[in-house]
Amino acid sequence: MHETAHGRCDFIDVLEESVVIHQPVTVALRDGATFIDRVKDVVTQSGEDYVHFQDHGRMALTRIVRCTPSPLADEPSGYDAKL
Numbered sequence: 062m063h064e065t066a067h068g069r070c071d072f073i074d075v076l077e078e079s080v081v082i083h084q085p086v087t088v089a090l091r092d093g094a095t096f097i098d099r100v101k102d103v104v105t106q107s108g109e110d111y112v113h114f115q116d117h118g119r120m121a122l123t124r125i126v127r128c129t130p131s132p133l134a135d136e137p138s139g140y141d142a143k144l
Contacts, residue, residue: 076100076128077103084099085097086130087127089125096116098115098117099114
């Protein structure tokens with residue numbers, strides 16, 4: 062989901078849904094960096110929106126240009142337990 066003026070609520074919805082279902086997100090930053098992380102919380106403080114990532118800490122949403130749900134690749138499967 063790209064952040065646009067009309068899509069900002071959708072952008073925040075992806076992050077908030079990630080908090081609820083504990084699904085990681087793939088994030089692309091304005092500086093070109095990308096990462097996958099879990100979202101702990103999304104808050105508004107002094108009129109600015111922030112996201113709290115598990116491994117990347119607190120970040121202003123204005124730094125993010127794209128955010129999409131990421132598969133749960135690091136979750137153990139039932140098959141893994143049999144190995």
